[in-house]
Amino acid sequence: MPANSPGLLIIERILRDRGSIWQQIVEERDLNRLTVQMLASSAIALAIYGAVLGFFNGPLMALTSAIKLPLLFLVTLAICLPTLYLFNLVFGARLSVKQAVSLVMVAITVTAMLAVAFAPIALFFLITADDYGFFKLLNVAILALSAIVGLRFLTGGMQVLHAHGLLTPAKTEPEPALVAAPSPAVEEKEPAVVGAPAANGDGAAAPAAVPATTPPPPVLVARPGPDGRVWDPAVGRYVLARRPVGVATERPASMTLLYIWILLFGFVGTQLAWTLRPFFGNPDSPFALFREIEGNFYAEIIRTIANL
Known part of the structure; x- marks a missing residue:
């Protein structure tokens, strides 16, 4: 699907061609438009699902x-995003x-579209x-x-x-240059003369000696630049270097902190949802825009399960 699809169809591009989404984020290309598309799609989807939740109490709810x-998802993002960004900066x-922002909005868009589904x-x-x-x-x-x-998805x-090197500290290396890779070692032998007979044990002439193999020419290897790019002669420009498939690499601290941030995002989101309640609205209670802050989300879920 082309990158200029209407905002409401951005979920199709995320699900069908997520590779192009990641590449666009890596290259930091037209991210403002991409973020606005995801923001509009997720807001509309969450509004539709929120209306379904509130209909249990009535049209006003x-x-x-x-x-x-x-509002719940966007405020949670606003609270937690600085932590994710600073975590990454601290570890290079x-x-x-x-x-x-674009990465987190991909996750929120997928969440919103699945919910409305x-x-x-x-x-x-x-x-x-x-x-x-x-x-409930x-x-x-x-x-x-x-x-x-x-x-x-996040x-x-x-x-x-991480595969493109954006989660690891920048390496300070010299300017990109072509350097000669060392040629393989060749065992030194005395040069053999073609056609020179040599006597074997019974006095008969041995077969003519074969000239020594000429060592292969040196191979030119592109040294990565400071930003992790290497020269690609096929396209005539520097491109992002990818790690070889199957090579084990150490997980950066940024990935470990991402899982911690996800837990933080979940705790902040659930507590904010408890603060903004009601979303469903008990039909036995009168309409209220907000309830008094008491207890917590997890105790309420346990109590609801016990009362079923």
């Missing part, structure tokens, strides 16, 4: 949930702010099963599953950036 659910990664299922149980506790647990499970898949994107 559906409207407020349609506003609060996109060369990610820009635009690249970090589950919206018909949630709506079906809303109509056929009038059980507030079950409906069902949608928490849907959002959790969607978030897990979305975060897998880790996949970070691994691609």
Whole structure:
């Protein structure tokens, strides 16, 4: 799918041709437009899913949930993104702010689109099963599953950036130059004269000696530049050097901290969701834009499971 697809179709490009998305982020090419497309798509999808959640209480709750659910994801991103960016800077990664935002927005877009894909299922149980506790647990499970898949896209994107050397400190090397690789050692022998007979043990002439093999010419090897690029004679320019497939490489600290950041993102998101509640709205309670802050998200889930 071309890079200039309409914003609402960006999810197709992410799912069908994610390699081009990663390459665009690596090259830092037209990231403003890409980020706006993902932001619009995820906001609309989360608003639709939020409306389904709120319909359990009524149209007014559906409207407020349609506003609060996109706000939940965007505020969580705003809180946690500086931590991810600074983590990478501390350990020498060369990610820009635009690249970090684009990577996280890919994860949020996938999460939002998967959630809206589950919206018909949630709506079906809303109509056929009038059980507030079950409906709440069902949608928490849907959002959790969607978030897990979305975060897998985030880790996949970070691994691609690691393969391009953007998560490792920049190497200070001389300017790119072509250097001669050492030729393989050749065992020195006395030069053999073609056609010169030599006597063997019984006095008969031995076969003529074969001239020694000429050593191969030196091979020109491109030395990587300071930014990790190497000269590609096929295209006549410097390109990003890729690591050979199958070569074991040490995982950088940035990747380890990414998993810590994902846990942090999850804790911040769930606590913010608890602060912004209600999203579902208990039909036995009157409409309220916000509830009093008491307890926590995890205790409420355990209590709901126990009451089923």
